[in-house]
Amino acid sequence: MRYSRAFIPTVKEAPKDATSPSHVLLLRGGFIRMVGAGIYEMLPMGLRVMNKIGAIVREEMDRAGAHELLMPAMLPREYFEESGRWDSFGSTLLRLSDRKGGDYHLGPTHEEIITDLVRREVKSYRQMPLNLYQVQMKYRDEPRPRAGLLRCREFLMKDAYSFDVDEAAATQSYEQMRDAYHRIFTRLGLEYRVVSADSGAMGGSTSAEFQVLASTGEDAIVACSSCDYAANVEVAETKEPEGAASSAEAPARERVSTPGAKTIDEVVAFLGDGLTSARMLKSLLYVAGEEVVMAVVRGDRELNEIKLARALGVPEVFLASDADVRKATGAEPGFAGPVGFGGRVIVDPEAAQVADGVTGANETDAHLVHVAYGRDFEGEVRAIRAVGEGDPCPRCASPLRAYRGIEGGHIFILGTHYSAKMGATFLDEDGQSHPVVMGCYGIGVSRLVATAVEQNHDDNGIRWPMAIAPYHVMLTPIGKDDEPREVAERLHDELAALGVEVLLDDRNERPGVKFKDADLIGIPLRVTVGKRGLTNGELELKARDADDNEMIPLEGAAEAIAARVREALA
RNA sequence: CGGGGCGUAGCGCAGUCUGGUAGCGCGCAUGGUUCGGGACCAUGAGGUCGGAGGUUCGAAUCCUCUCGCCCCGACCA
Structure with missing residues (x-):
């Protein structure tokens, strides 16, 4: 892609309404623009990142045996009426009415709709296990949208729903999703913890949050320094002292x-x-x-x-x-x-x-x-105090560490909460009717765009992990001579042929401008093509997260750069 | 919903207290000089001062209402 033909509207000064790092940098880097509170446009660069995240999520969901479908975002009142959530969701539900005065809402989540589909189509134990998912815009009229893409009223979410014959099978589906989520978050290149959390009003028996670590995160979590215990502080436990006080020697009250x-x-x-x-x-x-x-x-x-x-x-x-x-x-x-x-x-x-x-x-x-x-x-x-840094792990007594995180995913076993209420039943081998046992699994796809930035940035801009970077390599020819530009053009084509996504900064800008923009938009690898290196038959390669350049020979440069990209993606 | 703050050119801001011809920087356009970390000079385009009503000879500025946005809190399957 030629930068001069791309739409990457970067800005020097941060818009005053943005305060969190991801909000500022995504706006400044030309990834997003705001349309209203909690409502954003995804510009080409932002969309590339979000699509990459979506692709990884889809691959891993498919690999885990889930099937993608797409439910409507605009929903008639009756489904949420049936579950009671037309009322209980309150004003978070975005309601609308059609020309005939019928009540509708925009879907904040889709348990009712999928349960309705399944009760109509799934009648036998032979049709399960079943796992259906979609990647779709969700709508929640949040009391306070904030921090750009981190808490929106319209946001892209992957929501999956599993259907099983009993608790044991449902637990198996849940474990499969947990494994898939591990693969997803690992592939995204994000540092995260899986924490036990409050199941909230869902009434689910089992749930876990995938928390992406970021100092700016809304959620406080603790994780053991030696075993794999981790929990949201809302529910975190600690090893409690035994017995009562030995007050024998204490003076009288x-x-x-x-x-x-x-x-x-x-x-x-x-x-x-x-x-x-x-x-x-x-x-x-x-x-x-x-x-x-x-x-x-x-x-x-x-x-x-x-x-x-x-x-x-x-x-x-x-x-x-x-x-x-x-x-x-x-x-x-x-x-x-x-x-x-x-x-x-x-x-x-x-x-x-x-x-x-x-x-x-x-x-x-x-x-x-x-x-x-x-x-x-x-x-x-009763244990009622907040657990924090240094408290002993409830499992192994090693000190707990405190972190801040952003909830990137949440998995639940729902049990028969919806199926029983909505009559989603099946017949078992003996012809007996049972409600299906459900699980639900969410990933905030658009939120992860911002989350990745919260975790990976510095004073100069974003540092995208290779797997979700809008482009793998930024080619920066500098100087007014023809040679750097010609070399860069040739390198662009060679890299593209090797499957590397390249952004070629062919703008007629001074070097400083190109370097600043490159750092801001955060492409993981930058190749500077300038007279300085070319006289020695060399190019400068700089990783966005490294301090220094390294010189690589022009001869075979495309292969060497492609190898670096492959290495980072592995 | 409670508390606080802000709406003036595409972006960042000054001007509002004390009413009197709407300004600065960046960006944008044109010409020239520049060219390895956000260059310089010159010229220029661009604003119903969020909106409505009111006070006044006169309102960005004072009054009333209203809309929008941000932050803290409440809230957040």
Whole structure:
């Protein structure tokens, strides 16, 4: 491709509305343009990247035995009505009506539609296992689209659905998809972790997220430094200390006056005398359904609200208002504590280990010192704190490492959630009817374009992994002489004949402009053709992620460059 | 939906407080000089100041309403 004939509208200054690295660089590099909030155009370069990702996804899905189909994006109301999601999806569902006043929506996901297809067409155990997928635009009216392609209202998604006769077979399908996803993310050239995650409202029994590591990621995850345990912090566990505090030698409980000292830091500073936040018993009041409960974690730890909700068996918990705190403890906020507290108390195992703790006295301007679980207060011991860097792995006790990630894929076993509700049943060998057992598997294809950039960029621009780069090689003839241009033209044709995708910068621009654009758009290999090298019969080869040039002989250059490309793709 | 910010030329911004002929840089066009990390000179094109209403002799500027975009939070099979 001749750069002069391509459509690559790069810009020097970042549009002010873009803040995340991928958003800035994809805009500046001429890959995307915004049409509305969370709605983007894929320009030729962006589309090349997205299509490459899509091709890898399709290859691996096909290899795993899945079959591609295409469902409509515009859907009549009745399907989501049937599953209850016409209401439960709320305003995230983009609704529209036709000329006759009929209700429609744009598909945010397709469990209902595929389940309808399968209930009409699949009647026998002989027709399973079955795995159907599509790559299609999805529509979700996100409350807050953001960060360019990372969270859009219209986005390209690969969604696959498996259908099996029972849980065991469904698990097998799930494992096959997990393997396929491993191959996909590996081939994309992205560093990632598979983490266990909250199954959310899907009610699935088993699920895993494929998290692409990026310091700018929205999700916090932990991964073991030695075994393969990894989890979203929403659900991450850690090896908990056993037993209760050995409080035998601790002095008897005592009330101390702590005027104005409400926060952990203030109390530690006020009491002094070697007190650390790890000896504080942080007591937080939460509203869970009808009741107000107290959650106690060590003062140097954070509470994980999802885990607390799960421990309490409620969908979610809300931090109590100041008024609720006063009512429940009889004291101003900042002085709550488990000793003598009337309601339900959940104690984190680490907090239960504190032998000589300090906590609020449920009395304004007062705390209690020399407090221990088991001796001074009771409660249900449940792991409710946030797990983080350095905590021991729940499986092997090695230290966990904290990462940030972007969710690139998510796989679920759905069970019979949709099939039972929608009557997707089959007959087994004995003529008995059963609901099919489903799984669903998503990959955010357009999101991965941005995710790859978040993980692979520097101050000068993008550094595409070879497998998804818009072109493999950038040819940069420089100087005003004819020779570099002629050599570059010839090299372009030779490389193309070898199956290498080449972008030839034939623009009449100064070298600096060409180099800056080359770095910005991030083609993995750049070949500079200039008088400097040609006088020695050489070309300059520079990898986008390397610091220095290397000189290669002009003789046989095409083969050498093609070999480098093949090597990077292997 | 709560909080904050921003809409002025294709992009980035100044001008708004204190009303008085709409400016700068980049980009674009033409000519010339340049040519190994975003060159220089000259000339030029390009704007209903997001929109509507109001106040005023006069509104980018003041008032009211409205639309859009960004960030934080809530939310996010």
